[in-house]
Amino acid sequence: MRRPVKDNDDSARKISRRALVLGGAQLGFAGLLAWQMRKMQIEEADKFRLLAEENRINLRLLPPARGLIFDRNGVPIAENDQNYRVVIVREDAGDVAAVLDQLRKIIPLSDEDVARTLAETKRRVRFVPVTVADRLTWEDLSRVAVNAPALPGVRPEVGLSRSYPLGSDFAHVVGYVGPVSDYDLSKLDNPDPLLQIPEFQIGKSGVEARMEGVLRGRAGTSQIEVNAAGRVMRELSRDEGLSGRNIQLTIDEGLQNYVQARMFGESAACVVMEVETGDLKAVCSSPTFDPNLFVRGISVADYRMLTDNKYRPLANKSVQGVYPPGSTFKMVTALAALEAGVVGPEDTVWCPGYLSTAGRRFHCWKRGGHGHMNMHDSLVQSCDVYYYEVAQKVGIDKISAMARKLGIGVRHDIPMSAVAEGLAPTQSWKQTRRGEGWVIGDTINASIGQGFVLASPLQLAVMTARLAGGTDIAPRLVRAVDGVPQEIRVTGALDLNPAHLRAVRRAMTAVSNTRRGTGYRSRIVDDTMQMAGKSGTSQVRNITTAERARGVFRNEDLPWERRDHALFVSYAPTDRPQYAVSVVVEHGGGGSAAAAPVARDVLLRVMNGALPPLEAYPASQRDMIEEQQRELPLRDRAPKPPSSSRA
Structure with missing residues (x-):
């Protein structure tokens, strides 16, 4: 039986409306996709290029320069010397033992250094750097930097280390600094993130300890681009932080x-x-x-000589x-x-x-x-x-x-x-x-x-x-x-x-x-x-x-x-x-x-x-x-x- 003409016209109008709605939705969706593709390909191209290359952005703390200590006439008593060191990050290294084996072919590392590093990486959080070796020569540091692509998670660094140019004269007054220990951290309710930096030094005795807050300073930050191999590609931004304040003593x-x-x-x-x-x-x-003996890590023999001395030099x-x-x-x-x-x-x-x-x-x-x-x-x-x-x-x-x-x-x-x-x-x-x-x-x-x-x-x-x-x-x-x-x-x-x-x-x-x-x-x-x-x-x-x-x-x-x-x-x-x-x-x-x-x-x-x-x-x-x-x-x-x- 033939449908009436009126019914056919109503049906055609409904189909046309649906087509328009569906077509409009499809067109809108296509436009949204096109806008998003344009944004991703043009406006955020650098970001996704880094992701495509498995790169990432790391935020690193920059240790501030420790404040200096002088005598009453401006003679330096406590200074900061450049210290070349190599650190490793377990999260980036993967097989830490294998990376250390490769590193030993480039710079001298003792069995004790390797054992200590392995133990420290297991004890620390995965993303915290651990010092492998410090007080390296410039030549050793350069060899590590050149071979960095083959050493995932390994990072050469130039830091500062405390030194006491006048040696023993001010040992009991100024004291000395040393790396942050678990005992130091246990005494703090809300430790400064600086204290997690590998080999970061804090005052252990004397003026160095009693005026730690004045001498330490405030950490800076650095945003760096790192590829999948852990190699630093470039620095994106840098805030140097604030150096510690200098102290002048009354001592002559x-x-x-x-x-x-x-x-x-x-x-x-x-x-x-x-x-x-x-x-x-x-x-x-x-x-x-x-005091320089303590900064660099005093040997058992040297420490025993001090503690066994009946005149009690410490x-x-x-x-x-x-x-x-x-x-x-x-x-x-x-x-x-x-x-x-x-x-x-x-x-x-x-x-x-x-x-x-x-x-x-x-x-x-x-x-x-x-x-x-x-x-x-x-x-x-x-x-x-x-x-x-x-x-x-x-x-x-x-x-x-x-x-x-x-x-x-x-x-x-x-x-x-x-x-x-x-x-x-x-x-x-x-x-x-x-x-x-x-x-x-x-x-x-x-x-x-x-x-x-x-x-x-x-x-x-x-x-x-x-x-x-x-x-x-x-x-x-x-x-x-x-x-x-x-x-x-x-x-x-x-x-x-x-x-x-x-x-x-x-x-x-x-x-x-x-x-x-x-x-x-x-x-x-x-x-x-x-x-x-x-x-x-x-x-x-x-x-x-x-x-x-x-x-x-x-x-x-x-x-x-x-x-x-x-x-x-x-x-x-x-x-x-x-x-x-x-x-x-x-x-x-x-x-x-x-x-x-x-x-x-x-x-x-x-x-x-x-x-x-x-x-x-x-x-x-x-x-x-x-x-x-x-x-x-x-x-x-x-x-x-x-x-x-x-x-």
Whole structure:
């Protein structure tokens, strides 16, 4: 049956509409494809050409240059040297062992190098580079670069490595850097991505560690094009980051070298401090070590030599070591008694050579006694019994308060490792820490710097500077950061009677410049550089009653480790104090014999700006001093073997 014409027209119209819709959709889709193809082929051609060639874009961190460290005169102490190295990325290398076998044909690699690299690549994330070899020659680095297409994942690099041009002189002050360890990372909650860079160096001790945030800087970034073989095709962009800031210390490089040379062969420490500014011009600990050994990875043999040395070269005795200050503490007891009003400068105490109290006998160093002693004479001749008596009147708490006022028992804020607090004990301290009550014998021992009292050479230098200048000056180690001067920390005069301070200074001057003074042999005869000081000898063993009865052994007759520590504190010139010095010679015997000559030489060196002038010494000593100066192992001279006189 034929369909009506009307039905045929409706059907034709529907088909035409559908065709138009379908055709339009097809045309739109074709246009979209054409637009996308144009975009891909023209606008994004470079991008897809890289993908087609199996290339990719890598983002790499660029380690910043570490800040430099200088002495007060601009002499470099810590520098950055170029370091040629080769690294490998496990993600790009594939078979790391096979790549290393190929690399061994190009540069020398030991079995240990290969084993270490394989272990490190397994331990690290796949995309983190691992150092295969460093400190390569330019020729070795060039051979690796030329053969890079055949060494997937291997990358030659030029980096920076820390070096210490002055060697051992600043080892205890500046410290050293080393590669980031797992232990370092474990101490950080959110470690800087920089720390994942292979062989990235951070401060491990000293100024390097304490001022890590200032010295490290900020990482830069580099976008590079790398092909399937791991070869760098080109650098697309680069942000250099920010270098670490430079630090200028207060230390004088020439003085530091002289002090280290002067203490050569001893287990000793010395601190030199400016009285007015608090600047530390020398901070020395002997013996010392070469920090470059740690930067490059110290050998087991070298490390064992340092740790087995009974003089403990790795220990920083100047700020970390604490010692009974001995008679150098007597100025503290004297001032505490004067300020408390329990004794006057001219009041006397009878010294028969001992004090009997609480069923015990406390001896003076002079067996026959000193007779009548006032404060001045007790300091000049270092009478112990005088201080036994006055300490009982003033009490330990006031003595300890005076010690802290003068800088003992205080952790001074300088950027060095393990700065000790020392100890100015009180009654409550003993009860809290030892669960025991304070007894009169504790006060008597503390009055002469024995018993529980402990002080570092740094604290003794601060004490001496405060006595000499009459201010509460604090030590300063950093002079400037990126040229910006750092604060001098002094809030004003000490809250002490000026007349009492003058009395103590007169006595310290007499110690070194009158015949009965314990430091007279180490006097300075040039009036413009005259020295004031105080000797100290601290016992490291108990002397029994039986030993006293048969005669106390001389220090030189005892094993080295049982001898007394020798101490001396001093300042100069006496009429306008500029420098304070403290010296501790471990197991050196008497302070006047072992430590005072070092302090005198150091003061003359810092005041003269060069080797101490012979005219400043007593005439009878000049030939000996001249010979001593010729034998000093200064930096431009080869060191001589250490003396065995105290070994």
